[in-house]
Amino acid sequence: MAALHVRALPMGLFPRLGEQFVARWHRAYLDSPHAVALVAVRRTGAEEDVVGFLVGATDRLSFHRELLRNHRTALAVRGGLALVTRPAVLSDFTRTRLRPYLRRISGSSEPPVPKWSAPRAPVADLTAVAVATVARRGGAGRRLVETFLTRCAASGTRWAELVTALEPGGAQDFYASTGWSVLHDVVTRDGVSVRHFARRLDLPEGS
Template sequence: MRGAGSAPYRPYAVRFMDPEHLPYVVREHLRLFPDGFFARLGPWFLAAYTRTYLTSPHALAFIAVVKQQPVGYLVGVTDPALHRRHLLRRHGGALLIRALGGLAVRPGLLVHFLRTRAPRYYRKLMRRQQPGPATPATPQTSRDPGAVLAHIAVDESARSLGIGADLIERFAAASAIAGCARVSLVTVEGPGGAGPYYERRGWRCEGGSSTPEGRRLLTFERVLDTPSWPPGRTGRETGDPPLG
């Protein structure tokens, strides 16, 4: 019999993701987010890219399991700039090889890349290489730093258990402990997107954008509370997002 002060029973467990969970995460990512550019590069690239969340000190990766079987996951970063630097320095060469391999066996995707993404990447590279006048360092504002929830997914069979809400709250709590003042995410605009789910739970829409392929996206943001661990569960936190 459970005591008055004991934690509520949950038919699932949430833990930090291990390399052994990567096949499940990649499979689910390809199934649920097949239109993403990284997904279209194939499972070989996507597995290597997802692994960067496990090696970066500026990233978090959670897995949810029921009876030792994975049923959901979340990946995100607590400092996008430092995580990107880690990715390029430690994994950049391997990711480039896998990306080129994915493009080589997908001629249509290669043409698409050259038309939509290559010019943008080239402009960014040229801006970084061009010397400019030295500027004094600017102090951090109240909006810095901010965490980014990259992807969250829960199996259809487990969505009534509140796993998605639990994953989000754990990521938010860990991000607050890491010093983040806010957390943001991007979801698809319109039908199939998770915008209404996040709005009902206090997230604020910060505007829209478009991918190079023309897909409309919405950015949502949430101000983080005082750090606490483990996060508490309230009625506001129940329910799972459609996708994210």
């Protein structure tokens, strides 16, 4: 999963920190009751190759809190080691992300929730999905996304969001044709144009 993520989804900081960091980050999705990690495999005889993956949160805020509580130290250590051996990435990180990340790690970036506030409706986050070139156009990506959305709906989540890079032949056309609605376009800290999508989820029958 980590190797495919770094190769197929280079956008953002985490893939630039290398496979070991991404693998440790993915592990947080495996351990969480608020997240999903899926793989698509291709079987050749007795061998299996990972040709696709998806990681996402069924409840974005709860997963974020859990990530900071249970995985903050391990991710910070791995991230620090990766930055030391990647001077160009370290320079970009210091310039664009150091202060926000320090606030996030310290837990000060999230305002306290008043005791009188109404219950928060969970929002799902499709964080990353990729399919290897050899397996594309075979429906693996669609099945990964549909399985993720089914699990989100089964958990009671009614709204899902994602972000994808805007590029020729990119995933934005796939999402636009499979029921996702455009929210807005922005430019990231790294100067990459991205599009935010959202989708309303139906609860399973009998819920």
